[in-house]
Amino acid sequence: APGLYIVATPIGNLGxxxxxxxxxxxHAGVIAVxxxxxxxxxxxxxxxxxxxxxxxxxxxEGVRPGLIARMATEAVALVSDAGTPLISDPGFKLVRDARAxxxxxxxxxxxxxxxxxxxxxxxxxxxxxxxxxxxxKAGARAAAIAEVAGIRATLVLYESGPRLAAxxxxxxxxxxxxxxxxxxxxxxxxxxxxxxxxxSLAARYADAPPKGEIVVVVAPPGDPEAAxxxxxxxxxxEALTRLS
Ligand code: SAM
Numbered sequence: 001a002p003g004l005y006i007v008a009t010p011i012g013n014l015g016x017x018x019x020x021x022x023x024x025x026x027h028a029g030v031i032a033v034x035x036x037x038x039x040x041x042x043x044x045x046x047x048x049x050x051x052x053x054x055x056x057x058x059x060x061e062g063v064r065p066g067l068i069a070r071m072a073t074e075a076v077a078l079v080s081d082a083g084t085p086l087i088s089d090p091g092f093k094l095v096r097d098a099r100a101x102x103x104x105x106x107x108x109x110x111x112x113x114x115x116x117x118x119x120x121x122x123x124x125x126x127x128x129x130x131x132x133x134x135x136x137k138a139g140a141r142a143a144a145i146a147e148v149a150g151i152r153a154t155l156v157l158y159e160s161g162p163r164l165a166a167x168x169x170x171x172x173x174x175x176x177x178x179x180x181x182x183x184x185x186x187x188x189x190x191x192x193x194x195x196x197x198x199x200s201l202a203a204r205y206a207d208a209p210p211k212g213e214i215v216v217v218v219a220p221p222g223d224p225e226a227a228x229x230x231x232x233x234x235x236x237x238e239a240l241t242r243l244s
Pocket of ligand 1: 011080082083084086087114158184185213
């Protein structure tokens with residue numbers, strides 16, 4: 001049916017493209033892509049050819065109205081280079097405007113580096129805050145870290161190898177020396193998760209910036225093993241029983 005289809009694609013392992021994602025891509029009238037070379041590789045992998053049109057931060061304003069118009073008569077698929085569109089990637093304005101124009105909006109969920117990293121880190125997942133990329137400049141970075149320091153949630157950040165050690169040191173400085181995990185090359189050949197305190201991880205990577213794509217996961221403030229509210233209630237009830 002005509003409309004907008006948000007299609008998640010693999011973050012490394014092409015086997016992670018879902019059958020439903022492949023079906024939608026095969027039938028799309030046009031695929032809005034970040035980089036046509038990247039998406040062409042994915043389409044080759046599933047043995048299809050579909051028209052592609054670039055949609056990225058630099059041309060989005062200009063091409064959005066045309067894409068919205070096409071949704072009246074065609075299935076328009078949106079993909080990013082890797083993972084879930086809209087997550088540190090373009091797309092939310094396309095969804096907003098498609099909805100405002102009354103078009104069908106459908107999501108085909110799948111790989112997302114942030115969620116995959118949470119599953120590898122071994123840190124609490126009941127509450128998490130997706131921080132995305134921190135600002136590259138030290139001052140703005142420190143301010144962004146200060147803003148989330150008091151939040152009782154696991155933090156998830158995207159980062160690049162060359163900046164990793166500086167970011168870990170800035171996190172230790174702004175958050176205290178919390179437990180953390182550096183996850184890397186998820187779903188690829190050299191997938192790994194290295195855990196430790198922020199300062200130990202900063203030291204580990206200071207002289208050896210890792211290659212590949214990275215997600216940093218940081219424990220919430222306080223002891224990650226600390227009793228939950230439910231545990232606290234139970235303990236209180238027990239204490240009261242002993243008193244009576
Ligand atoms: N939309 C994507 C998603 O759903 O995860 C994220 C796009 S963002 C522009 C790219 C960043 O995601 C990378 O710099 C890295 O931090 C993270 N990332 C993407 N693929 C990854 C992978 N296979 N392993 C670890 N991190 C990855």
